[in-house]
Amino acid sequence: MSATSPHAATQPLTMSGAEVVLRALKDQGVEVIFGYPGGAVLPIYDAIFQQNAIRHILVRHEQAAVHAAEGYARSTGKVGCVLVTSGPGATNAVTGLLDALMDSIPLVCLTGQVPTHLIGNDAFQEADTTGITRPATKHNYLVKRSEDVARVVHEAFHVARSGRPGPVVIDLPKDILINKAPYVEAPPATQPHRSYRPVTAPDMAQVRKAVALMKQAERPVIYAGGGVINSGPEASRLLGEFARLTGFPVTNTLMGLGAFPSQDPQFLGMLGMHGTYEANLVMHGCDVMLNMGARFDDRVTGKLSHFAPTAKKIHADIDPSSINKNVKVEVPIVGDAGQILAAMIQVWKEDSQPPKREALAAWWRQIDTWRGKNCLQYVQQGKIIKPQHAVKRLYEITRESGRDTFITTEVGQHQMWAAQYFGFEKPNRWMTSGGLGTMGYGLPAAMGVQIAHPDALVIDIAGEASILMNIQEMATLAQYRLPVKVFILNNEYMGMVRQWQELLHGGRYSESYSAALPDFVKLAESFHGVGLRATEESQLDDVIREMLATDRPVIADIAVAKDENCFPMIPSGAAHNEMILGPGQEGGVAGVTDEGKVLV
Amino acid sequence: MADDSGNFRSATIAVLVENEAGVLARVIGLFSGRGYNIESLTVAPVDEDRRLSRITIVTSGTEMVIEQIKAQLDRLVPVHKVSDLTLAGPHLVRELALIKVVGSGEHRVEALRLADAFRARVVDATTESFVFEMTGNAEKVDAFCALMRPIGLAEVSRTGAVAIVRGSSALSV
Ligand SMILES: Cc1cc2nc3c(=O)[nH]c(=O)nc-3n(C[C@H](O)[C@H](O)[C@H](O)COP(=O)(O)OP(=O)(O)OC[C@H]3O[C@@H](n4cnc5c(N)ncnc54)[C@H](O)[C@@H]3O)c2cc1C
Ligand SMILES: Cc1ncc(C[n+]2csc(CCOP(=O)(O)OP(=O)(O)O)c2C)c(N)n1
Numbered sequence A: 001m002s003a004t005s006p007h008a009a010t011q012p013l014t015m016s017g018a019e020v021v022l023r024a025l026k027d028q029g030v031e032v033i034f035g036y037p038g039g040a041v042l043p044i045y046d047a048i049f050q051q052n053a054i055r056h057i058l059v060r061h062e063q064a065a066v067h068a069a070e071g072y073a074r075s076t077g078k079v080g081c082v083l084v085t086s087g088p089g090a091t092n093a094v095t096g097l098l099d100a101l102m103d104s105i106p107l108v109c110l111t112g113q114v115p116t117h118l119i120g121n122d123a124f125q126e127a128d129t130t131g132i133t134r135p136a137t138k139h140n141y142l143v144k145r146s147e148d149v150a151r152v153v154h155e156a157f158h159v160a161r162s163g164r165p166g167p168v169v170i171d172l173p174k175d176i177l178i179n180k181a182p183y184v185e186a187p188p189a190t191q192p193h194r195s196y197r198p199v200t201a202p203d204m205a206q207v208r209k210a211v212a213l214m215k216q217a218e219r220p221v222i223y224a225g226g227g228v229i230n231s232g233p234e235a236s237r238l239l240g241e242f243a244r245l246t247g248f249p250v251t252n253t254l255m256g257l258g259a260f261p262s263q264d265p266q267f268l269g270m271l272g273m274h275g276t277y278e279a280n281l282v283m284h285g286c287d288v289m290l291n292m293g294a295r296f297d298d299r300v301t302g303k304l305s306h307f308a309p310t311a312k313k314i315h316a317d318i319d320p321s322s323i324n325k326n327v328k329v330e331v332p333i334v335g336d337a338g339q340i341l342a343a344m345i346q347v348w349k350e351d352s353q354p355p356k357r358e359a360l361a362a363w364w365r366q367i368d369t370w371r372g373k374n375c376l377q378y379v380q381q382g383k384i385i386k387p388q389h390a391v392k393r394l395y396e397i398t399r400e401s402g403r404d405t406f407i408t409t410e411v412g413q414h415q416m417w418a419a420q421y422f423g424f425e426k427p428n429r430w431m432t433s434g435g436l437g438t439m440g441y442g443l444p445a446a447m448g449v450q451i452a453h454p455d456a457l458v459i460d461i462a463g464e465a466s467i468l469m470n471i472q473e474m475a476t477l478a479q480y481r482l483p484v485k486v487f488i489l490n491n492e493y494m495g496m497v498r499q500w501q502e503l504l505h506g507g508r509y510s511e512s513y514s515a516a517l518p519d520f521v522k523l524a525e526s527f528h529g530v531g532l533r534a535t536e537e538s539q540l541d542d543v544i545r546e547m548l549a550t551d552r553p554v555i556a557d558i559a560v561a562k563d564e565n566c567f568p569m570i571p572s573g574a575a576h577n578e579m580i581l582g583p584g585q586e587g588g589v590a591g592v593t594d595e596g597k598v599l600v
Numbered sequence B: 001m002a003d004d005s006g007n008f009r010s011a012t013i014a015v016l017v018e019n020e021a022g023v024l025a026r027v028i029g030l031f032s033g034r035g036y037n038i039e040s041l042t043v044a045p046v047d048e049d050r051r052l053s054r055i056t057i058v059t060s061g062t063e064m065v066i067e068q069i070k071a072q073l074d075r076l077v078p079v080h081k082v083s084d085l086t087l088a089g090p091h092l093v094r095e096l097a098l099i100k101v102v103g104s105g106e107h108r109v110e111a112l113r114l115a116d117a118f119r120a121r122v123v124d125a126t127t128e129s130f131v132f133e134m135t136g137n138a139e140k141v142d143a144f145c146a147l148m149r150p151i152g153l154a155e156v157s158r159t160g161a162v163a164i165v166r167g168s169s170a171l172s173v
């Protein structure tokens, strides 16, 4: 759309482009913007200075601004907003943008740009931001005309939040920010975009086909993913309702944790590479699979040719490109997870065909024997703290506290232990970098969550290597008095790397030792926070309790067993029924093939 | 990619897009980023007020890959319509080529004779060269170039394929 609103031309122009940007943000419901200033965006900073509607949070690195906005967005369901300068500001943001793209997180990122007449001249701090971010965003814009500013901002929010959510960049040349520009209101929600029209309402014929298949199921499973969270809390409620109605077992992906209550007896835990024994065997043995808002990621499917070999598959997803991308399915349903679940519930109730209750009961008996394996058990004995135990105690003590708790993570073994041992009863409480696996995500994400939920308990479960990737954000926590807790499972290794080296590279631990670590207690103190440490099991609970009781930023450095590996594990290139279980447990039939070795 | 062995096919895909900066880069970036083939790609505005462009892409892959390509194209924000002409039914495919042949004596006579047989027109001539213009499908242009090679083929410029479905049905937004 290039047309200017008819009124705009006749009104005298009183606002600068920067003021128009802020007005449009405000009209889009933005309350907080995470950013870092620089020459190209000074006009926006000037406009920010002169208003009160939008709060600016000054981060210490642009990557952190994007992760903070991701945490804000994932924990609220709103669009996160970022502001960075041209050149290095924009390039520093790229990792965060791609992270948000991979995990379907709605963001709008404003980037400064050199003035239009200098674009292409290798001007100071010029970068081809739309070129660089094209494959890292859902969409991006370079605004070259003042009359487009307001329209583009409104459109960017619409694109970011609708359909499959994702990050959108708006590149704003400095002259466009300084020159006067007309303000135009957002188009009414009823007015469709010229070319972008995501489908949200499912085709009922497909829903009926799916229900008919599920009524015939003898060994069903519901595999629910991040799309249920994206759809909003109502979708999680409907997932619960549908599960109760059908009696089907439910497993969640890493991105879907919280979409189904962890305490529910129908919950099998997470599936996939580090999923539970029962979830993966249910996936392997099922005859009907309902994929609700998940994308058949390679961490979930394992070896594709051996994935759920006997299953008829239903895939409900808002993005047609997710369907038949990795796994061919019998019944595709394009639409919003919430709407699809509502339709399935209705059709299930209307349909007179009874489900196969006896077969289902036998399936549950089978599942119970798999559960009996107790695949997440570990032995905590002696002084050395098992990392699993540290997470389990953190979970139990926070649950006792009764506080609304939000967990973010970095990337590595600690992330998987967090996923396995921390239970979530509600959506939007779990923030992790799943698709890109970005070390350094957790601390800034926690910052964004705490901004959105000032009274909640926000904990970053971290590894000692990952935390150093955005440690500078401790200063942001101090400045805004954000009582985020950093709970480091300190194994003095890039544990996940070490685990793969043990498994695949003959135990040659090349460059995976965390040497020359800082003293995290002093580090916390020097950033105006509180540092705590536990080196023995007997100290663990006290440290956790003290951490929770401290109304300031805390780093709790938990010295954990250095050689612990994360199990169960489906090695790359193996099938679901070839899981490796922990020491002392059977299973572990799969060696790693050469074919598997090339996979990540 | 799941087991989708065999069934490799070629597809001619028409895409109606907003005629805006960067749209071609999005389409090409999609193909290079995801490792899809581009055998040819053409683009030009096609409506009165030049707001819409039509991109014609000839690509190939397994059925699953071609379905992915279409879904990936369709989810680009400035894309209006994606049509797989190979599935849509009988369709016309044409490209335009300008072909320069340099030579003298018998070769010139032979070049003109072949051009006549292929319905290629002479659009430029000097005492030692011709430029021929021809339209046709890719195979016809390939064949013509192959025949001209021993005679003195010097330079070829081709548009790549444009295509349209036969009959009264029309692709519009
Ligand atoms: C070290 C490491 C280990 C990992 N191990 C595992 C593991 O063991 N198990 C595991 O599950 N993951 C694991 N992951 C994460 C994995 O890489 C993927 O990120 C994750 O599996 C994807 O989750 P998802 O399928 O739910 O999809 P998401 O990435 O959340 O995608 C959501 C899907 O839902 C669709 N969608 C979006 N909105 C809607 C809507 N409103 N309605 C319907 N559909 C919608 C989207 O189009 C998309 O297809 C690991 C990651 C790391 C870093
Ligand atoms: C930015 C980035 N670089 C590299 C990696 C590869 N990587 C994955 S896990 C990991 C080690 C993480 O170590 P730590 O934070 O200590 O966690 P642990 O596995 O020990 O729990 C590395 C290097 C990554 N995911 N992200």
Ligand SMILES: [Mg+2]
Pocket (backbone or CB within 6 Å): A412, A463, A464, A465, A489, A490, A491, A492, A493, A494, A495
């Ligand atoms: Mg570590």
